Amino acid sequence: MKYDIAASIVVFKNDRIILRKAxxxxxxxxxxxxxxxxDNSPTDDLxxxxxxxxxxxxxxxxxxxxxxxxxxxxxxxxxxxxxxxxFNPDVYFEKGVLEKLFNFMERNDEIGLLMPKVLYPGxxxxxxxxxxxxxxxLLIRKFDNKILRGLINLISKYExxxxxxxxxxxxxxLSGCFMFIRTEVLKKIGSxxxxxxxxxxxxDLSRRIHRLYRTVYYPQVEIYHGYERGSNKDTALFKxxxxxxxxxxxxxxxxxxxxxxxxxxxxxxxxxxxx
Numbered sequence: 677m678k679y680d681i682a683a684s685i686v687v688f689k690n691d692r693i694i695l696r697k698a699x700x701x702x703x704x705x706x707x708x709x710x711x712x713x714x715d716n717s718p719t720d721d722l723x724x725x726x727x728x729x730x731x732x733x734x735x736x737x738x739x740x741x742x743x744x745x746x747x748x749x750x751x752x753x754x755x756x757x758x759x760x761x762x763f764n765p766d767v768y769f770e771k772g773v774l775e776k777l778f779n780f781m782e783r784n785d786e787i788g789l790l791m792p793k794v795l796y797p798g799x800x801x802x803x804x805x806x807x808x809x810x811x812x813x814l815l816i817r818k819f820d821n822k823i824l825r826g827l828i829n830l831i832s833k834y835e836x837x838x839x840x841x842x843x844x845x846x847x848x849x850l851s852g853c854f855m856f857i858r859t860e861v862l863k864k865i866g867s868x869x870x871x872x873x874x875x876x877x878x879x880d881l882s883r884r885i886h887r888l889y890r891t892v893y894y895p896q897v898e899i900y901h902g903y904e905r906g907s908n909k910d911t912a913l914f915k916x917x918x919x920x921x922x923x924x925x926x927x928x929x930x931x932x933x934x935x936x937x938x939x940x941x942x943x944x945x946x947x948x949x950x951x
Contacts, residue, residue, distance in 0.1 A: 680707040680778060682757035682859075684749030686742055688716045690765045692725050694902065697768045702761075703730060704771040707778060710757070712749040716740055742852070743868030743877035750867045753859075760862060762855040766902035776897045777856050788861040788889025789882060791850040792897035793841065802903055803835040804851035805893040807940040808883060810834075811930055814921060839947050845893040846946055848886040848939045852878025853901050861885055869927075874913070875920040880927070886939065 683702055687695060695713075702711050713726045716739040726733035734748060746762050753760065759781060761774075773792070781790060794802040807813075813834035839845060855878065865884045868877045885891055929936065 678708070679710045679753070679757040681705075681759045681761050681774060682710045682712070682749070682753040683761035683763060684712045684714060684746050684753075685763060685765050686714045686716060686745035687722055687765050688739060689718075690722065692722065695722065695765045696725050698763070698765050699726065699728070699731060701768040701770075702763075702774070703728070705774045707774055709774070710753065712752065714745040714748050716745055741870065741873035743872055743874075743881075744870045747867045747870065750862055754863065757859055760857045760859045762852060762857070764853045764901065767854055767899055769899040773897055773899060777894070780894060780896075781856065781858065784890075784892075786890050787892050788858050788885045789850055789891040790856040790894050791854055791892070792856075792899050793893075793895040794851065794853065794899055794901050794903075797900050797902055801841055802851075802901060803837055803841075804853065804901075805845060805847040806836055806849045806851075807834050807943060808848050808933075808936045809879065810933075810936070811921075811925060833944065836947065842895050844895065846890055847893055847943055848891060849879050849882045850891055850893065852881070853903065854899055855881070857885070858889075861889055864888070871923050871927075872920045873916055875917045876924040877920070880924060883928070883939075 685695075685698060699711065699713070702709065709730055711731045713722070713731060713733050715722055715733065715735045717735075718737070718739075720733075720735040720737075723733050723735065736745070736748075740748075750760060759778065769792075777790060777792065781787060791805060794804050796802060816834075836845075836847065865888060867881070869880050872880060882891055
């Protein structure tokens, strides 16, 4: 069967109610869809939550990581779907969201990756469309002192907080919490780099797509994401963040990344022209 959208969620001991809300959000559509839930948990306790039409549950019995988990779904659905959606188990959205994203992509063949406006459950904006990071950008984000962060943010444009979040933008890095991707793009540039267990795999994939296609923030559509920045609370996740950061900068360049500078400068120039 050929699907309009095939989606994947990677789970690891997730809250059942929250996961079910994500699944139900995806299934509320008139489009032909298929959802693969990739379970990296030590047990298959979440299997029953996924027992519904157009949902396939895959139990790994091993924590493969975020990118490797999604790659299972990407390989399985290759050739069977026009668009691939990668989203987190704590994301939910209203009926009609998928249709709006699908129709927008149908009208814009040059776009490879699309991300809607992302809100916290309370309605506040999440700044998840960004420039390609430098080591200093990520160091700044770890400061807890609000005064220091306020001063440094005067010279840091990484999170694009100066931009109008209600306007469509072409940006090089779109968060992995919700990535709406043209499937032919994944065939051309490849899927997630599995060297990143968790963190930076979305930066890497977004960057590779941006090299050949437009990567677009589309605020006419909204979703909700229970974003918690787990690396600030969990020592193991923080270690993964550091490891993945080192691997990312080893791959693309630390302080002398000419391509990053050119891409970021072009993005900033485009954003200033539409303000």
